[in-house]
Amino acid sequence: MTSLDLFTHEARNLGKSARTKARLMDAAVSVFARDGFEAASVNEITRAAEVANGTFYVYFKDKDEIATAVAYRIAHDVVQQLDAAMVGVSDAVERVSCATRRLLDLATSTPQWGQALFRAVWIYNDLRDSVISYLRADLERGVAQGVFTVEIDDFLISTFSAMTMSTLFRRLNGEAGPDAGSLVAQLQLRMLGVAPDVAKRVAFQALEPITLTMPVIPRETDRSKKN
Amino acid sequence: MTSLDLFTHEARNLGKSARTKARLMDAAVSVFARDGFEAASVNEITRAAEVANGTFYVYFKDKDEIATAVAYRIAHDVVQQLDAAMVGVSDAVERVSCATRRLLDLATSTPQWGQALFRAVWIYNDLRDSVISYLRADLERGVAQGVFTVEIDDFLISTFSAMTMSTLFRRLNGEAGPDAGSLVAQLQLRMLGVAPDVAKRVAFQALEPITLTMPVIPRETDRSKKN
């Protein structure tokens, strides 16, 4: 077990089997983030979860099944948090910029989940679609308002999200700094046809601090700090 | 062994050991393209190459070594072909557009190599740098000429190549059609600050048919056509 253990935390008041399952899912997040989907093994996951090998198969048929479960749960949570962070933003240009920046902030604030999200989106196409479900609507609104001068189709949306995802990747690997969200949002707005000065202003304008509504993210307490 | 076998073809006049090594490298390309780097096994490669397991270890220390060899050779060849295809294109806007489109055309014309290139660039960062080595210069030239209104830094270049690479990925997976190169080039030019109408014109203008100079790409003859 490492760091956050969000699933375990969520399941802390449920029955024993739910808690064990959650432990396995947290462990899977760690292992997938560290080793990648392919290289990860059930043994690594059970070791990380501190349960016996056989326990895994009580809860999941195989690696694919836990991977799917983890991926969909993470995507679901991220979409939820993203929705919450977007409440009150109505201007199309701001919404598009905000979504990219918030997603990056979210995914990098808990890097293991970010890694898992990245890999999950890579593998499960429908997940990508759900993470960016709001995007198409915002883009179309911008076109209707005349601020975006580009045709909204699958190709555009794929390219747009590839820009976000590649930034996430570089952010998680330390190749990009905290302003990466703003930088890529700026490029995305330019691509959509927003005037350069407006793109810069919107992409770099300060974001409200996030007010978490849904899942309580446990923080390390000072006393339990590691080395 | 499948389809193209470019390495084998290149080595056809060399000694036996060079030919066997080439067989292994072609097989590796196939297997990596099919199974991905992680999932590929030495056994699969030797089976595809129709040699015994032990033969592999005569030529390569392990999977990593052949992967590196293959990746660098492919990147080298692609850069070479790309250079050839860019000769005579001098305008910065055209060069940037042309490079993206040519790279996509090249990589999709031999899909297994395209897959391998995609995976290689993913894993070996310096390869990505070599494939896009010309890019920075062209971008800076465009800025000097006043046609690009964006700051040229690592972040921009990474994002730019992510757009190309994600298009390659979708192209190889049949999610994008033959015009994908033009579509993404258009978006890239817009992002760089080129006026939308110019971006469209340049990205969609006809390209000269490629005149191959360097490595002879063997074509399937009609009589050896499969089913």
Add this chain to the structure above:
DNA sequence: CGATTAATTGACATATATCTCATAAAATTC
């Protein structure tokens, strides 16, 4: 052609992964 060198082979030792299942431990019920 016989001798020498180069290239190839596949069985084998080792390691690690998957998934099952009889059994044990823990939790719950009455």
Add this chain to the structure above:
DNA sequence: GAATTTTATGAGATATATGTCAATTAATCG
């Protein structure tokens, strides 16, 4: 607290991968 149900265990059967090496086959040379 005994009985019952739920949960967890880890040894083991099966499979597949890696890398080595003595032996075999193919190529070359004088």
